Amino acid sequence: MSAVKIPTNTASRYWSAIAIDAAGKRQVREITTAKAFFLESFPDFTPETQVSDTQVQRQLWYWMQEADQSSMAQLCLKCFMSQQIDAVCRGLASRFGAEHGFTSNDLLPFVLDEEIGKPRRHSPTYQSFLDEILQSFDPEQSSLATWTTRRVKHHKPLNQFLLEHGIYLVSDWAILNDTKPKQLHRIFTEFHNLTPSEIQRAQHLLDAYHAVYRSQRLKQRLAGVKGKCHPPTPEQLQQMAHRLSSPLRPEPLLRQLQLIASRLREYRIYVRGGKLKSESLDATPNEPLDVPYSEPTPDQQSEFLTAYRQQFLQGLDQAIAQITGDRTRKLQRRDSQKAQQFLTALHLFHCQGQSMSDIARNFNYKGQFQVSRLLKLKAFRADIQRELLVYLSDRILEKAQRYTNRQRLQTVHHQIQEAIAEQVTQVIEDAATEASTATHERHQKTRSLFAKRLCHYLDNRSNIS
Incomplete structure (x- = not known):
């Protein structure tokens, strides 16, 4: 490998990789094996040729x-991805680095x-972040x-670093979309200490935003239109003003929505363990002082544990539904029969205790390896684990702050995160152990929580026979 410069938008992006040297600095390296493979596989291209990324990536993905x-x-795809990762990190550093004290070199280790x-220094089963991206790419x-x-x-690791520097990578409009009026009331009361009239005005604005912007976005998503949340259009702002019976013109209304989002963003940074903006000691306090900490009462502990168990089950059910639905839709786009076989195989394996060999015979497959390839249970469980962790991290911290003060919550934040991760990991490991046991043992034993909730989901799907 040798250090090189990468010409923009040319074929060389598929054999030039971004790397981090021993000093932690960014390097560009040419990978000769990748170059030889690419030029042999695409003989019409030269290193300086402008290439169609869509065409090339689709072909490389199928060869993969x-x-x-x-x-x-x-290898070629990872070279391309490393440069895109580098571009994202440089963009974040350009936008936030000077104000918040970091460079793109600080970000790269989290994602490269x-x-x-x-040769890999880790075990053969280790999955890098690049592997994760490629595995989920369609x-x-x-x-x-x-x-x-x-x-x-x-x-998550990159976002945690950014949070610690006071940056939350979600648009104002996405924050407003998923904030409920009751949440806003509690945050503005307990965290920002606003007056009742200020809170009421903010709630009315949020209601109008949901009725216009969020409603229209939901319709777009149902129609298959995806993408990030863009700022409201002047027409949408006028519709909001009309619902509020407000004389506000679109520009002031937009600024008020951004102020609400800014306050919600500050709260989210705080509860996720991030750093808030410092304020002058002469400034008027904008938030309530912490009261001295006292241990929760037995009743409060019991109430919190009950709420936690409910959130855990709800999160597991939601993660199972989300990931199973995503897998099914992905298969459906390629082969409707495969999609149905995926659901049926999940049910036969987890709910009826059939072996993969038995399932293969039911489907007239050549062998159980085809069932393993269809189900991809390890990746399936890993996706559900990630989805569940994201769900619980937000909701459990939100619950916990009702039983302690903010200073104490900041102290135990990482302990709570570790406890959640430990329990989620245990549930997934139990499922993995169960899946690896002999069929007759698995059928006789009490099913794992994972299998029970998965079977509950599958049994309630109308297209499971």
Whole structure:
């Protein structure tokens, strides 16, 4: 490998990788094996050729599914992805770095945890962040650049670093979309200490925003239109003003919505363990002082544990429904029969205790390896685990703050996160252990919580026979 410059939008992006040197600084390296494979596979291209990323990435992705070309196709895609990751990190540093005290070199280690083109230092089963992105990528749904950017901006370790520097990577409009009026009332009362009239005005604005903006966005999503939340249009702002019977023009109304979102953002940064903006000691206090901490009473502890168990089950059910639905829809787009077989195989394996060999015979497959390839249970459980952790992290911290003061919550934040992660991991490990046991043992034993909730979901789907 040698250090090189990457010409923009040319074929060389598929063999030039971003790496981090021993000093923690960014490097660009040319991977000669990837270059030779790419130029041989696409003989019409030269290193300086402008390429169609959609065409090239789709072909490389399909080769990645083939055993004989998988590793080299994956290597080319990872080179491209490393540059997109680098571009996202440089963009974040350009936008926030000077004010919040970091550079793109500080961000790269969170999302570039693999030396592309070099033998892995980890175990063969280790999955890097690049592996995760590639495994979840579908060339029929988005470009690799768009998908990589999205995954980077939602990567938990990177977001935690940004939170610690006072940055929350969600748009104002997405924050307003998923904030309920009751939540706003509690946050503005307990965290910002606003007056009742200020809170009431904010609630009325949020109601109008939901009735116009969120309602229209939901209709777009149902119609298959995806993408990030854009600022409200002048027409939408006028509709909101009309609902409020307000003389406000669109520009002042937009500023008021942004102020509400800014206050909600500050609260979210706080509860996630991030750093708030410092204020002058001479400034008027904008939030209530913490009261001295006292241990929760037995009744409060019992109430919290009951709420936690309810949230855990709700989160597990939601994660199972989300990931199973995503997998089914992805298969449906390619082969409706495969989608139905996926659901049926899940039910036969987890709910009826059938072995993969039995399921293979039911489907007239050549062997159980085809069932394993269809179900991909390890990745299936890992996706549900990630979804459940995201769900619980927000909701349990929100519940916990009702039973302690803010200073204490800040202290125990990481302990709560670790406790949640430990329990989620245990549920997934129990499911993995159960799946690896012999069929007759698995059928006789009490099913794991994971299997019970998965079967509950599958039994309530109308298309499960």
